[in-house]
Amino acid sequence: MTSNTYYTAAQHGEFEVYELGDLVLEQGATLRGAQLAYTCYGKLNEQGDNAIVFPVMFSGTHSAMAPYVGEGLALDPSKYFIVIPNQLGGGLSSSPHNYAAPYQANYFPELTIGDDVRAQHQLLTHLGVTKLKLVTGWSMGAQQTYEWAVRYPDMVERAAPISGTAKTTPHCMLYVDVFCEALTSDPAWNNGRYDNSEDVEQGLRRMAHVFAMMGASQGLYNNALWQNVGFSSQQDFLKGLWENWFLPMDPNNLLCMAQKWRSGDVSLHTDGDLAAALGRISAKVFVISFEKDMFISPDDCLHEQQMIAGSELVSIPSAWGHFTMLGIAPEDFQMINDTLKKLLNTSV
Secondary structure: OOOOOOOOHHHHOOOEEEEEEEEEOOOOOEEEEEEEEEEEEOOOOOOOOOEEEOOOOOOOOHHHHHHHEOOOOOEOOOOOEEEEEOOOOOOOOOOHHHOOOOOOOOOOOOOOHHHHHHHHHHHHHHHOOOOEEEEEEEOHHHHHHHHHHHHOOOOEOEEEEEOOOOEOOHHHHHHHHHHHHHHOOOOOEEOOEEOOOOOOHHHHHHHHHHHHHHHOOHHHHHOOHHHHHOOOOHHHHHHHHHHHHHOOOOHHHHHHHHHHHHHOEHHHHHOOOHHHHHOOOOOEEEEEEEOOOOOOOHHHHHHHHOOOOOOEEEEEOOOOHHHHHHOOOHHHHHHHHHHHHHHHOOOO
């Protein structure tokens, strides 16, 4: 199945592991011997209040977010203590492919966005963090951002959910169902789990193609804008970016994260009342949308932003759609960085 060299520091950069112990999950099961992989930049001040949390997206690790951290950037390690936690189930933390708890062979419990954030809170408490200058993240990172702001409102001073929602929309649920069906179409799929077969490429390729179709805008394909970033044909783009991204990954890890994505919902804190849940947020919030996003539309972002007191909506135009965050186009990276810098400079 997945190469045993993929989920390593050699592939993703150095990281640390925090021992969570036996983590009782929101669905009632226990993740035994749970581990949370993370990396840090900068130094925590004596008050413990200069921290930023930057959780990662579906299929990503800390390495995907690292380009946004650097001196002179919004996430400046000379000013802030920046923590990038990897998702539970994401491959570097406790995940289906590396889980070997006693008497639980071939079993990995169902996780939620809330489980991720509770684990991150435990880590930050261990590190001595008392306040968060900012929580920000893209896509599933945005789901975690909303969860932070709703679950721990007294700790979060600013929040910037980027191209993600506080409650997964019906359209996005359908999208998750479709790419999971593509992934599990592989002959190696066996009764709810991939076995140890090496032949799982068919499902991963099909999933990559679904992401290619929805991840960037129609205009990017119709105007062959993949040429601007060095691809020689649409097929070269499909294989060189999308397939190359997903093929090294473990499908069981992807399905684990997909279930969290599909079930994300901060209104679980308020008996299903989304407005009441978002009304708990005391942070200064910039909701960042991508104008041509076919995963999370600007209307999806606006709908929730209007429920958050004192919040602002920032809309970024880009042919890269949902994947604007990757900063493949330098102007996209600059607009996102400038928005985060503006928020960090906004008084709370």
